[in-house]
Amino acid sequence: MDSDFGKAVIVVIHRRKNFFSEIEKLFAENSRMLFKEITDKEKIKPNTVYVAPANYHTLVEKERCFGLDVSESVWYSKPSIDVTFESAADVYKQRCTAILFSGANQDGADGLLTLRNTGALTIAQDPLDAEMPQMPEAAINIDAAEYILRTSEILELIELK
């Protein structure tokens, strides 16, 4: 994605606490956009990719900033994709595009359905294309995804938007 993409991107990845990961570095080296790990009440700006920190849930506030939360895990996950999806739906509504990729549980499916019901564009990765198909499958089963696409097709669709 280019540095003038014009939108903010929030990335929520299931990962273990206490292990310093190189995810941000890895992304930053392969992207022309600015990469940041989210801190509490940070303003959401376009052309930036925000990564949800481990061992916190990431929410979106009406004031267009992030809020963090250390409450119970959802689907054994903290960060939970459902939590971020549902709060993004509440603030950004139909101006959101949400993509659910590979993963080993049901996290994200309910949130994706909430987004779809509020008019957001929702995409699930084709389970055949996913390393772990359970997560996109769970979303597809409850009809939360408007599109079911392979990674290459997702990129094309995003570029068109």
Add this chain to the structure above:
Amino acid sequence: MNDGSGLTDAQLNELTDLVNKVHGFDFSAYSKASLKRRVVRVMTNKSMRFYDLKHALVNNNDFFQWFLDEITVNVTEMFRDPDFYKALNKQVIPYLSTYQHVKVWSAGCSSGEEVYSLAILLNEAGLGKKSFIYGTDVNTEMLKEARRGIYSLKKIRNYAENYQLTGLKGTLTDHFTIMYDAATIHNELKNNSLFSIHSLVSDSIFNEFQMICCRNVFIYFETELQERVLELFYNSLSPLGFLCMGTKEAIRSDRLKKKFKVINARENIYQKIAD
């Protein structure tokens, strides 16, 4: 699951006003997204409509206490963020050890895990006898749990994993007596601590401290309230006292940034600049 439309912003405000009027509990400056999610969660779990919730909050005191437990997040761990305790040990403890007495405030202590983590850290550094830790919270039920100092073995296993990563030399269970499936913190650590009720929203200074730890509490506050509480902490610290915030929290105001020196940017440890 909620669909976000379970509760409107106007209803959330109505509820906040009601709880403040009836119970004197002010949630108005709490972060809205998290607060809303907690309230919707209560309504979903109890299959309550907005009207039912209001009714129960006004007429049933036990329900309000339960509601409070559910709304305020009481999830905590011993030695959460091991790197933070590593930094404390390396950068703050040597400084604190030069004092005759060390008073520490753990603000928003919930069930006491942070207080006892600090007590263990100070104890292992040889400061046990001259230090005292005050744990405060708004939730009386949580304070009762903190005073008991009893944790399930399942939790202790997770805490022991954290402890290992702090690089401290002992073992966590050295500080506990284990009976059946629970572990009780040793009395010598309990005796060095006091738990009492204090609201960061409405209460003021009650002592002077060499160190204040308030970690993962600010995330539930809007920035204006955060600033007010930072001011309270500044005034409660002795000159050159230390302030420890959660790893992903930040001092946003330039005016307040000037009042603190950064000791460890990654772990969010600050030192009060003498005025």
